[in-house]
Amino acid sequence: MLGVTPSAHAEESESSDKSATYCRLRVHGGILARYVSLGSNKGRLGCPLGIEQSAADGGRMQQFAGGSIYWSPATGAHAVTGHILDLWRGNRGEAGCIGYPTDEESATPDRRGRYQHFQHGTIWRWNDGKVSAVC
Template sequence: MFAAHVASFAGGTGQTAIDARAAASPWLGARRTDGELPTPDGVGRFAEFEHGYVYWHPATDAHAIPTTVMAKYVELGRETGPLGYPTAEHTELPDPRGSGPGLAQAFQGGTVYRRAAQPAYWVHGAIGARWAATGSENGELGWPASDETAHDDGMYQAFEFGRIYWVPEQIVALRNSGEPDTPMPRPA
């Protein structure tokens, strides 16, 4: 794939990694950009399509981002923001509570989750690891309900059925269970 990119930059006609990803992702629809556009970091490239974008970077290859995830990616500064470049294709996730499927897409700096008909949220770092230990969206805390938010000397993130708090000394997961909320046991 990298050789095709080099050939295209040198005036060749080889298929690029973005072209190959688009061909493998017919859900993207019609192409909106002529060729590929450089990213602000000067390393990657991207192309816009009717239902998403394809981003390429030599360290991550080419990955399609659906428009429903792209809104969060744009909000966080695209590839120059904390997410960086996509590292995998999006995955459709079934919702055991019946609101319809959701999406998850991994990036260099975390994962964007979007539940059907809900906003997308970014999960990463120690809070993301603690949430994963509870079973992620299928666990006791359910789907993300906010991005991380600053709180006192740490951070917290709301989930469908609770919150995870992080301060430099510890991380605590709380399940909504009335007053007071119930701390969840640490994973083994």
């Protein structure tokens, strides 16, 4: 990738929070750990698009080319992507009735779609393009 300068190792930041630079932007703490577990800038999320920001109820979030990672003290850090991310954000994201993500997106057992659990519900993306949520 042009202009990509990933750091191979996390460094200590001033707040003694683990951090590393990917694509010229810093990624920190729990969001960094999840980002690295998903392949960092070479994975499905790609490069960070901005810096880490505050989210509802003391949480944090960071946007990436392929989705976002949300962290809260209660749930840890989890990526939300694609149509699930679009529906979730359209319903006020972590501040809405469904809350923060609690796991990663997975295939349904019958392979007819994908789903992701959140604090107060689940969002499904079906292979026919429909997306639905229960909270």
